[in-house]
Amino acid sequence: MIFAVDIGNTNIVIGVFDKNEIIFNSRLATDYQKTTDEYAAIIMLLLKNSNIEPSNIRGVIISSVVPQLVYTFTKFSKKYLSRDALVVGPGLKTGVPIKLENPKEVGSDRIVNAAAVLKHYRYPAIIVDFGTATTFDVINEAGEYIGGVICPGVKLSATILHQKTAKLPEVEIEKCDRVIGSNTISSIKSGIFFGYLSLVDGIIEKIINEKFKNTDPCIIATGGLGSVFMGESKYLKRYDPNLTLNGLKVIYEKNA
Known part of the structure; x- marks a missing residue:
């Protein structure tokens, strides 16, 4: 069995693979203050x-993407699982050629997602990850990671709207049936849902026009809120909630 951990700014996703099958996965809140033993419990x-x-x-x-928690989880691996953990970063083989000015700037989660796409999907490809940030990552026809786009995340935007306004409440992120809200809450929900739906489709369309006018890129959505936009987006047709975990498994096999 392989134990995979993806530490994000908002959530920590853990999964266990038995051969090529995910037999367990769970999502924990990211807490910088928790100790190794508290996470272990x-x-x-x-x-x-x-x-x-x-x-x-x-x-x-x-x-x-949270440096403070790398030590916490490598210590957990050693103390509770009796294993030295592999950590995605410089020196680890990923199988993803990175064609950027400074490859070290790319978040490990984005490279892990690219590794999963190169293994399990076709390319060229566009990956849309709905996390704390909403990221768009682009893989060209040669299977090279060539860059992307970073936007504030859906939940982050909703939280900031609530925190920076005196009377606007924080709302749940969910699909809306109509654009025009009949009250404050439905108006906020509509603005967030249709605003991000337009943002996502608009950016994907610009990426296609800029890079893939004569090709048909594979477009994959992932991340906790990715499922909310499925069925409504012009471009999002595939949702893979385990894309990052699968990418970690791919990278583990290249280095084990």
């Missing part, structure tokens, strides 16, 4: 409740 209980024996885990791989 949660994770070990989740594994127990899923009938997963930690001694059967033969490898661990971690991707993180």
Whole structure:
């Protein structure tokens, strides 16, 4: 079994692979203050409740955009799983050629997603990840990562709207049936949903016009809120909630 951890700014996604199948996954809130033992108490209980024996885990791989938590989870791996974790970063083979001015600037989560697409999908490709930030990553016909776009995330925008206004409440992110809201809450929900729907489709369209006018790129959505926009977007037709975990498995196999 392989234990995979994707540490994001808002959530930590953990998964366990048995061969090529994900037999367990869970999402934890990212908490910079939690200690290794506090995270371990949660994770070990989740594994127990899923009938997963930690001694059967033969490898661990971690991707993180939160540097403070890398040590926390590498220590967890060593102390509780008796394994030295692989950490996605310089020196680890990813199989993703990065054609940027400074490849070290690219977040590990974006490279992990690209690794999954190169393994499991066709390319050229556009990856839309609905996380704390909404990111668009572009892979060309040669399978090279050539860059992308970073926008404030959907939930982040809703939270800031609430925090920076005196009377506007924070709302749930969900699909809306109509654009014109009949009250404050439905107006905010509409603005967020249709605003981001237009943003996503607009950016994808510009990427296609700029880079893929004569090709048909594979477009994959992932991330916690990606499913909200499926069925409404002109371009989002594939949603893979486990894209990052699958990418971690791909990178683990290249280095194990």
